Amino acid sequence: MLSLYVPGHSPVHRLPAGVKLLVLAAGSAALFVVPGVAVHAGELLAILVLFHVAGLPWREVLDQLRPALILLVPIFLFHVFATDWVLGLETVLRILVLLFLAVIVTLTTRLSDMIEVLEKAMRPLRLAGINPSKVGMMLSMVIRLIPLMMREAGEILEAQRARGLDRNAIALLVPLLIKALKMADDLSDAMDARGYDPGAVTPFWRGKGTP
Amino acid sequence: MIEVCGVSHRFGERQVLKDVNLALTERRIGVVGANGSGKSTFARLLNGLLIPDEGRVRVDGIDSRDDVKALRRRVGFVFQNPDNQIVFPVVEEDIAFGLKNAKFPREEIPRRVDAVLERYRLGHLREQATHLLSGGEKQMLALAAVLVMEPRYVVLDEPMTLLDLRNRRLVQEVIRGIEQPIVLVTHEFDHLEELDRVIVFDEGRVIADDTPGAAIRRYVEAMA
Amino acid sequence: MSTRDMVLIALFAAITAAFAVFPPVQIPVVPAPIVVQNIGVMLAGAILGARRGGLALLLFVVLVALGMPLLTGWRGGFGVILGPTGGFVLSWIPAAFVVGAMVEKLWSRLNFWNLLLCNVVGGIVVVYALGIPWLAAVAGLELGQALAGSAVFIPGDVVKAVIASLAALVVKRSYPLIGR
Numbered sequence: 186m187l188s189l190y191v192p193g194h195s196p197v198h199r200l201p202a203g204v205k206l207l208v209l210a211a212g213s214a215a216l217f218v219v220p221g222v223a224v225h226a227g228e229l230l231a232i233l234v235l236f237h238v239a240g241l242p243w244r245e246v247l248d249q250l251r252p253a254l255i256l257l258v259p260i261f262l263f264h265v266f267a268t269d270w271v272l273g274l275e276t277v278l279r280i281l282v283l284l285f286l287a288v289i290v291t292l293t294t295r296l297s298d299m300i301e302v303l304e305k306a307m308r309p310l311r312l313a314g315i316n317p318s319k320v321g322m323m324l325s326m327v328i329r330l331i332p333l334m335m336r337e338a339g340e341i342l343e344a345q346r347a348r349g350l351d352r353n354a355i356a357l358l359v360p361l362l363i364k365a366l367k368m369a370d371d372l373s374d375a376m377d378a379r380g381y382d383p384g385a386v387t388p389f390w391r392g393k394g395t396p
Numbered sequence: 397m398i399e400v401c402g403v404s405h406r407f408g409e410r411q412v413l414k415d416v417n418l419a420l421t422e423r424r425i426g427v428v429g430a431n432g433s434g435k436s437t438f439a440r441l442l443n444g445l446l447i448p449d450e451g452r453v454r455v456d457g458i459d460s461r462d463d464v465k466a467l468r469r470r471v472g473f474v475f476q477n478p479d480n481q482i483v484f485p486v487v488e489e490d491i492a493f494g495l496k497n498a499k500f501p502r503e504e505i506p507r508r509v510d511a512v513l514e515r516y517r518l519g520h521l522r523e524q525a526t527h528l529l530s531g532g533e534k535q536m537l538a539l540a541a542v543l544v545m546e547p548r549y550v551v552l553d554e555p556m557t558l559l560d561l562r563n564r565r566l567v568q569e570v571i572r573g574i575e576q577p578i579v580l581v582t583h584e585f586d587h588l589e590e591l592d593r594v595i596v597f598d599e600g601r602v603i604a605d606d607t608p609g610a611a612i613r614r615y616v617e618a619m620a
Numbered sequence: 621m622s623t624r625d626m627v628l629i630a631l632f633a634a635i636t637a638a639f640a641v642f643p644p645v646q647i648p649v650v651p652a653p654i655v656v657q658n659i660g661v662m663l664a665g666a667i668l669g670a671r672r673g674g675l676a677l678l679l680f681v682v683l684v685a686l687g688m689p690l691l692t693g694w695r696g697g698f699g700v701i702l703g704p705t706g707g708f709v710l711s712w713i714p715a716a717f718v719v720g721a722m723v724e725k726l727w728s729r730l731n732f733w734n735l736l737l738c739n740v741v742g743g744i745v746v747v748y749a750l751g752i753p754w755l756a757a758v759a760g761l762e763l764g765q766a767l768a769g770s771a772v773f774i775p776g777d778v779v780k781a782v783i784a785s786l787a788a789l790v791v792k793r794s795y796p797l798i799g800r
Contacts, residue, residue: 213697
């Protein structure tokens with residue numbers, strides 16, 4: 186689901202990362218402000234057209250999204266029984282729009298470009314003693330770590346299914362945490378070994394800012 | 397030259413290194429020992445990942461206590477588990493990481509990244525997500541990400557332990573091709589014969605420091 | 621902040637995201653499905669402490685707000701933050717901070733019961749104190765209605781607090797990250 190950049194030269198690819206991020210943020214907010222089945226269906230159609238324009242690999246994307254798509258069925262059914270099917274359709278369409286919007290942005294934008302935009306946007310925070318490049322570094326690391334942690338969590342899920350529900354939650358959770366913390370130690374050693382220097386920024390109330 | 401003078405180190409109660417004195421002058425040096433023998437701790441001292449409790453580590457005269465950054469630029473370090481040393485989600489970013497840290501000129505970074513990707517046959521993976529690489533590709537990336545910085549020395553901490561046979565050969569080939577002096581920490585014998593010198597650790601002490609053949613004999617005796 | 625702190629913060633943001641793979645669990649006594657994800661909030665606070673735990677969840681919420689579908693059910697985006705359950709998601713930041721602050725205070729004499737207290741206060745009370753008024757305001761409900769609607773989740777949250785406490789205690793023994 187956290188698909189990463191697929192190289193390409195489509196107009197969607199060439200759009201500046203800042204613009205795409207803005208569209209994503211504004212678009213995902215608008216989904217809730219402007220409801221309606223027809224509206225969402227239109228949006229979904231527009232996004233699918235963009236998908237085609239960007240030349241993204243359909244099969245691969247659908248494969249990655251399958252777990253999310255399967256989950257939409259019970260959500261729809263829930264609404265059919267609890268409220269009504271129109272609301273269900275609207276909810277499902279909204280999730281689809283959101284998913285594809287996020288996917289289209291992440292697949293056509295280099296993560297490094299996105300993070301660069303964010304770092305630029307965060308520059309004023311230096312005054313408060315926050316180093317934007319450190320925040321950018323951490324964002325990169327989260328993206329790097331999510332698939333690894335999901336793999337671990339997925340294994341827990343499998344084990345739980347095999348052994349019966351919840352009984353072994355702790356026995357499964359603790360090894361995951363210990364393994365993850367060990368990994369954090371190694372990772373920070375590896376960063377230090379490659380010369381990473383987090384570099385502090387002085388907030389304005391403590392005198393001169395560092396370059 | 398890497399000099400280790402009177403080094404002792406402990407983790408809490410446990411003494412992991414006891415009075416180690418070595419001058420590493422050969423081009424290919426192996427370090428062997430059982431788990432917990434102190435060999436990994438020793439490796440970590442060489443590029444300042446650890447500062448010894450007692451004694452000094454000097455690389456070309458630079459003391460790890462005085463300028464750990466300069467030391468780290470000189471000594472590249474490759475870890476056992478590539479998953480735990482790949483920092484970025486995308487191959488080319490991970491290779492550029494060390495160069496950015498070392499403040500290479502912005503326009504020079506892509507050139508160097510290209511060269512190293514080409515050299516280690518990773519060119520086609522340039523924009524690949526790192527979590528989608530195979531085990532062998534990950535270790536190649538880890539090696540490339542260190543070698544791109546052109547360190548004067550390279551320390552490798554069991555770089556082949558987690559690999560299957562085929563990838564092991566591949567990585568071994570790359571290690572053979574490293575021009576800089578290397579210190580290879582391992583607990584396997586297969587790669588030792590071709591080295592210039594082998595140091596054997598046991599319970600935090602150097603128990604042998606010799607040609608590969610003699611050192612291995614001593615190691616086998618100690619383990620028996 | 622050291623390199624290691626940065627990695628730990630990123631790690632717990634990633635762990636919280638990873639818990640999204642657990643589908644909502646339906647257990648017999650509780651009428652509403654339980655989402656596993658907010659156990660990450662308690663763990664981040666209890667294992668990393670106030671500052672790092674809070675920052676981990678801040679990082680997570682920023683990624684969600686940017687449109688990454690990291691919430692259970694692959695939800696994400698600014699819309700979710702502005703929506704009826706947005707208060708709960710936002711509350712995760714102070715929640716992890718409060719759990720962490722309490723754990724730091726009790727660190728030297730931490731046991732299951734006082735750790736459970738930390739997780740209940742930070743991971744449940746703080747979350748509901750912020751989430752319920754938000755829900756009421758956005759969905760146009762009476763505070764009482766919002767509270768009643770959310771109360772069904774409390775038993776599940778208590779179960780999660782127990783699990784988080786037990787896990788964090790074991791982790792403390794082998795990997796203490798707060799005491800200095």
